[in-house]
Amino acid sequence: MPERSSPKVISQRSVTVKQLRTPVSRPKTRRSPLRKRQTKTKEEDMDNSQQDIRKYFRVRGKRKTASELKKIESDKIEEAVLAKQEEGMEIFHCDVKGRAVRAVRPFKRGEFICEYSGELLTHKQGIERERMYNEHPERYGSYMYFFQFKDVSYCLDCTQDNGRLGRLLNHSRRNQNVQTLSIGVQGRACLIFKALRDIEVGEELCYDYGDRNPLNIDRFPWLAQ
Template identity: 30%
Template sequence: MPRKEWGTKSTAHALRPAEATGISRRSSSHGKSMKRPPRGEYIAERIEHVEVDQYHPVFYVKWQGLDASANTWKSYDNLSNCAAMEHFVERMLQLHQVHVANITGELETQLANIPPTEDLKNISIVEIDAYDPLELQIDIILLAQFRAASSRSLRRDERIGRRALRRMQISRCHFARRKQLHELLRFEQQMNRVELPSPPIRVENNWDLDTIDSGFKYIKNNIIGAGVPKPQAGLAGCKCHESAESCTASSMCCGRMAGERFAYERRTGRLRLRLRSAIYECNSRCSCDESCTNRVVQKGRQHPLVLFKTNNGRGWGVRTPQALRKGEFVCEYIGEIITCDEANERGKTYDDNGCTYLFDLDYNTSLDSEYTVDAANYGNISHFINHSCDPNLAVFPCWIEHLHMALPHLVFFTIRPIKAGEELSFDYTLADNEDVPYENISTAARVQCRCGAANCRKVLF
């Protein structure tokens, strides 16, 4: 993108040559009167040269429409968006090309001795995003000028040399950052195509240079694995609309037909069930239509979300960009539905890595769990929701089109009001209590919990 040609000229902090005078009105060498440009809007016609003031570059600027006596010294910050700066840098690189090549080679040799893994230990993403290649080139020009003049100021040369090396290190990070942002954008676009027509999910990493695991495949619906029966549509549906205006808590709707309470508040559509309750939504055989209050999960995710990289070693996380009320549907836990025998085999590998995405479908606690959802390699946004010992989400079993008790949908609802920008979380180990119908299958070696909650148990698994 071409740089703007406007420089910022002010009398404060300007270093003028000794012969400089006032500039309200001037006469050129031809005796013509020259009007002063509007205050604060001066065009840099040319940068004459660069010097060092307290280890920082300052530039001697010729202003358009003013004679040479109005030239001033300006810092880089005042000229960074000026096209004349690019022309000056190109000219100086050409003028000192031999020294520039030697200095650049020396810096690259030093950089090669710094492992890329060390970069982010003393360089922030903010610095990387603010990287300006001209600043590195200017430092190299200064070093080239010193070398051409046989400068003996070792302290000055060393300090600017260290700064140039750091900027070259930031340049390396900047290249990796551009590649990272491209990959994150590609994942975001692919994810949102899958999620349509749900609101968009934004992907952010303002902490490090990690990207989403390329082996993870984003899906919208569960994948039925080998040995898992495909649920067959049930035969029953409510008849509320044949005897009343709509499905309500007082009508014989699907929940009451299954021995549970009506799931949602009629006015707000928010969940009204206690923890550990089951949700039975209306289905295609019910007499109601799509506007029915008892159709929430089946309409899909209704709130935008943000997938972001955490800054405390918990990997990726999910937060809400807007406030959520208690009882709102967030998303479904999606993945591969596999047999528990297969889950046990996969769990051995996951345990070795200290993490698991296995979720048993064992709401029917009278029998051992038959099937498990594995979201390790295939899943949706729920794959990234982190654990907390003080969670703001809970998982509920939900049945819609079928009543296969071993194959419920696992759905997340808010269990308290959540502020905009707050991370979403659920308790991975809640089901260690036998009274709770869901549990992660993993019995991995102890993994430290980093949720940061006041009631943190310190151990995740």
Template identity: 45%
Template sequence: MYVQYREKVLPARANLNPPKLVHLLTTSPPEVKSRKLTRFTARCQKLTDYFPVRRSKRQPLSKIKDLEYEQLKEKILNKCTDGLEIRQIEGKGRGVFSTRHFERKEFIVEYSGTLISYEEAKKREAEYVKEPEKYGCYMYYFVFKNKKYCVDGTAEDGSYGRLLNHSKNGNVESKLVNVNSKPVLVLVAKQDIQPQTELCYDYGERSKEIIDSHPWLNQ
């Protein structure tokens, strides 16, 4: 008699009842016990060939998110600019271009600068507006834990994030990340981005006074 499973044939006697084995082992001489135990172990091993133990390789969603966060944090702390290149654009000045493919929601670069309070930012902004040709527009306002902040990227510090140009139909968007209990602004791909593409995002500036000083913000 045979038991059929998934087109493989297994002798029915392989399903030896454990209590029967215990009885045989307790009533047989030592050398016989050893042989019977060896044969039983081999049969159990054969069973796993027909009925393999499945171990899931899937990770919990929370663990995946933790891993993604740690990878993002590492890129931020290391000031990662992988896949980016600064170029001069005629009639526009400097801009940042991709040198490789970026997937949607992938980290692009940190928008770095000086983290200051909202009150301090408004004071600086009032000074910058007086000389728009000199200072440009690098103030990024946001809310973190119900408090208003600003990253002032006006100072030339060699970072890439401040050089991404504005476009209301940009291929990049901003995201707020909590790193060591401090807010950090990063720019991520809004869509899949091909190599040799200029990276732009909507600055979100709607103030008439600011737009009058920087007309290109209306584009």
């Protein structure tokens, strides 16, 4: 009997393997438009959430620079000087110093108090005027203030009573709560008072005259206090 040959399985298997190894071309993947719509929806959701947050929390705006804040403060003081603002003060009688000024409302540190208003003189004119006043001390008080503004020396003579409160602020070396500041208002040198610290209602408004002349201290002993 003739021998039966076994089927060639190996050759078929090799073909099958070769077919499996043949690279299969795949279509290029494209981003579905649905995903774009989903991304846009997320952005919209973020905007909506930020709007919801603004409803409950105050969002800080753009901060002003130091120069801008300084300009705002300078304009505010200039308006007060031109308007002759003297609010929150009253005159009262002091046994030692005579007339004095006290606060009738609180003042914050650095707040504008009032202007030291008087006749603006040059430094030379102020020296001559002071010499004349010293010849008649019984007729004239101490209302001369020498100061500098932009490297120029001036003198404010407030001897003449003009009804302004600034000229009535008394001296204190120990309990001063007001300080002077030289500024320019419409090209004119001015002297103003600002709160040196927080001032309570009822406090007398005082500043340091800076007068250390022994003769003046003998005449006005309260200059040493």
